[in-house]
Amino acid sequence: MSAIRKDAFAERLPDEVEIRNAEQLRTIIASQLKSEEGAQISLAQPLGDVKTITLSPALAESFMEVLRLVSTGRGFRMIPVDAELTTQEAADCLNVSRPYLIKLLENGDVPHVKTGRHRKVRASELFAYKQRRGDTRSAALSELAVLDSELL
Structure with missing residues (x-):
């Protein structure tokens, strides 16, 4: 051992x-x-x-x-709420590609700051976006369930 x-x-x-x-x-x-x-x-x-x-x-x-x-044999990373993440770290946290995250940043869906050429995302802002995204998904699923029950 x-x-x-x-x-x-x-x-x-x-x-x-x-x-x-x-x-x-x-x-x-x-x-x-x-x-x-x-x-x-x-x-x-x-x-x-x-x-x-x-x-x-x-x-x-x-x-x-x-x-x-x-x-369960999985690794993990703890992210303090006040941390500033790179775009790759933020994309990994959302389980999306980096180019997709860049689109979210450019559309204003996730606030960020630019330092020189680099974008930084506050973990608290990312977590807030993730919560909003989850709430939107839950509402859409509930609506689908209601529509499905009406069809029966």
């Missing part, structure tokens, strides 16, 4: 030990998770003391999402 790796999952995929560890920790947190209360976890400290930590619901869900990614 290889030595313990410290490099982030943005640059590599988890190995078998990390996948098993993530699944074990995910199972432990999930067993303690109460939707409105978060999760209480007890941890043994080096001198044998036990410390109980209460994770807020948002923090518990965030940990669960990271652990889901690792336990």
Whole structure:
């Protein structure tokens, strides 16, 4: 078995030990998770003391999402809301091509700033666009479902 790796999952995929560890920790947190209360976890400290930590619901869900990614062998990248992304990073986040993203920027669908020849997109603006896009898609699907039910 290889030595313990410290490099982030943005640059590599988890190995078998990390996948098993993530699944074990995910199972432990999930067993303690109460939707409105978060999760209480007890941890043994080096001198044998036990410390109980209460994770807020948002923090518990965030940990669960990271652990889901690792336990399924997927890498991930965390993006701070105030980060400025390159057009390629923004396109990757939306799962679209870079040329398509450039069209979104040029049409004003996603605000951006230009520094010299380069465009930068604030993560918060990208996340807001992604939410609007999701809301539009959901509304369209609901409308299709209504139309479909009327045809029956």
